[in-house]
Each structure stands twice: as C-alpha cells, then as structure tokens.
Amino acid sequence: MAVVASAPGTAETQRGAYSLLLVLSGVALGVSGLPAPLYGMYEEQWHLSPLSTTLVFAVYAVAALAAVLVAGKVSDVVGRKPVLIGAVVALIVGLGIFLIADGMAMLMLARVIHGAAVGSIVVAGAAALLDLRPNHGVRSGQLSGVAFNIGMTVAIVGSAVLAQYAPHPMRTPYAIVAVLCAVLGIGLVALREPHLARTRGPIRIAKPAVPPEIRADFWFAALGATASWSVLGVLLSLYPSLAAQQTHVHNLVFGGAVVGTTAFSAALAQLFSTRIPARRSAIIGDVGMAIALILTVPVLATHSWPMVLVAAAFLGATFGLGFGGSLRHLSHVVPANRRGETMSAFYLMAYGAMTVPTIAAGWAATRWPLGEVFPWFAYAVATACLVAAGVGAISSRRR
Secondary structure: OOOOOOOOOOOOOOOOHHHHHHHHHHHHHHHHHOOHHHHHHHHHHHOOOHHHHHHHHHHHHHHHHHHHHHHHHHHHHHOHHHHHHHHHHHHHHHHHHHHHOOOHHHHHHHHHHHHHHHHHHHHHHHHHHHHHOOOOHHHHHHHHHHHHHHHHHHHHHHHHHHHHHOOOOOOHHHHHHHHHHHHHHHHHHHOOOOOOOOOOOOOOOOOOOOOHHHHHHHHHHHHHHHHHHHHHHHHHHOHHHHHHHHHOOOOHHHHHHHHHHHHHHHHHHHHHOOOOOHHHHHHHHHHHHHHHHHHHHHHHHOOOHHHHHHHHHHHHHHHHHHHHHHHHHHHHHOOHHHHHHHHHHHHHHHHHHHHHHHHHHHHHHOOOOHHHHHHHHHHHHHHHHHHHHHHHHHHHHOO
C-alpha cells in the first residue's frame, strides 16, 4: 500500500483525530474477537462441531485478507474518511446480523462482513495515522499494535462477562458494541479528510511479491508471523473451550480471561520492547513462543486454572515480541517503492496461517478429542517458531 503524507498543517488542526483513529482501530480488532467466548454456547445450543466453529472464524480471515489487499489503494483514490465510514457501517450491519442469528449461515455472513470491515479499518486507519503525523510512522505502528491488543482484551473479557451475567447472553454483547460503533461513526463524520494528496488511476489489488534483495529478511519475518497468527487463530476459536474442559471451570469469564490475558500481555510486550532491536525482539519472541506452546501442554494437564492464566500471559508476551519484532524488522528493510506488494505477501501468509491450521485443528477435533489434538498443534507450531528464529539467526550472521 502506498501511503502519501497529507499537506503540512493537517495533523495539528484536527484535535482528537489521532486518538479517535487509535480507538477505532482498537474497537475494530475488539469486534474481531467479540464472539470468541460465545463459540461454546453456539456449539451447545445449535449443535455445531468444532470444525463449524473454525470455519466461522476462517471466513473472517479470508474476508479480512481481501480487504487488506484492496483497501489501501481504494483509500488512496477516494480518501481515508469514506473507507473508514463505510467500514464502521459494515461493523454495525454485521453486529445486527449477530443479534438476529439463528444458525451457522448467519454467523458466517456476519463474520465475512466483519472481516472486510476490520481489514479496511486496519489499512485505511494506519494510512490516516500517517497522514496526520507523517514523521511518526514507527510510533504510530507501535500505538496501533497496542490499541489492537487492548481493544481485543476489553472486547473479549467484556463479552464473556456480559454473556455470563447479563440477560440475553448471545445478543447483549453485540448490541452494546453496536452502540459504541455508532458513536465512533459520528466522530468519523465530523473528521476532516486527512488524505489531501489523492492518487489517480484504476483501483487494483496489490499483487504479492518480494524483492530479491530482502528475501532472507522476508522469510524470517513471514515465518514468525505465520507461527504467531496460527496460534492466534486457534486461540480465538477453540482454545477457550479447551481451557474450560481441562480446568473444569465452565464460567464464560474464565475462557474470556484466558484470551484476554494473552492479548493484554502481547500489548504490554509490544509497548515496552521498542528499544530492543527488531531482529533480536523477533528471535527472542519466536523462541519464547516455542517454549510457551510446549509448556502449555503440561500446564493444561495440571487442570489448574491459575497455571493456565500464567501460561496464557507468557504466550501473549512472547507473541507480542515475536510478531511485533517481525513486523518492525520487515518495515525497516523493505524498499519504499515495494512496500505495497511486499506487505501484501506478508499478510497473505499471516492470514493463511490464521485460516488453514485453524480449520485443520477444527477438523481433527471432530475425529479425536480436542485435548488430544492440541498437543500436536502446539508442537507443530513450536517447530515453525524455532525455524523462524533459526532463519533470523543465520541471516544475521551473514550480514
């Protein structure tokens, strides 16, 4: 995606615009995780299989990827504001579908709409932040990552609390977030367009490609992101139910707390790791994720809910180091005129990793108990993490 800075003065004349966009980014990622504590209820009440749950999650990732590939160019041509307003409207429509959903088909429709909306907000929102503060790209990226994880933490824990204790548990979380999205939409309407230097020409999807001179760096970053996002996919779809089964704690707040603890720890790690060189942060995170995943297996076998929460915090912190470091490293080495196609390739692998392993784990859980499937998944992803760390270490020595 090509990002063009706005004219001088735009950043300082829109009080609150930067904060509004960060909040919007957090809420968007929160919406992506909002159903996570409720999947167990859907499975129980609608007799869905684990494969069905992972398919509902996977269609979100596919739609988000499509939006990531095209939203940047669209916002370059028509402006950030129309794309963001359209995405917020789509968020509200998707939440409305969740409110009236009575089966898997409507869940999948809502998730497709939300995937497209969240992908658009992630890309157009990041570009708008750069338009507002063109000289603070690294800081904006860091704050966006923190906003994503905090938004997911608040949404997942809040959804779990409402589903456990509020009336209409499969409706109330979506209604409350829909009101919040409407308020943000009003704020966006009042926002002046931050992107003044529009580009012309047809809107095309950025074709994924990697410049030959940075292929080693790309594979290091992409492998780390692939391992990270495969963990994220299972964490947001199947893991809350598995944690509840293994600890015998069936309060929805516990399942939400497990995912929320992971996301919040990732936010803290990203916030405080910026002084660590990107490559070193990614390698430490990749190795740490491998250790965390391997340790999660015996921790689940203890049936101890405090230990599960501690393991979730460790996994989240290493996730934040690994993915945040990978993304920072790639951002540093990619040529400015090849950013769009390179980041398209990066996110293609990341969203693919979120989708394919999650579906595979869901399919396996229909044939074997989820408690038996998870260790194999954990060991496979831990291996991928170690491979990514190895690639990073080898390419570092060659420099």
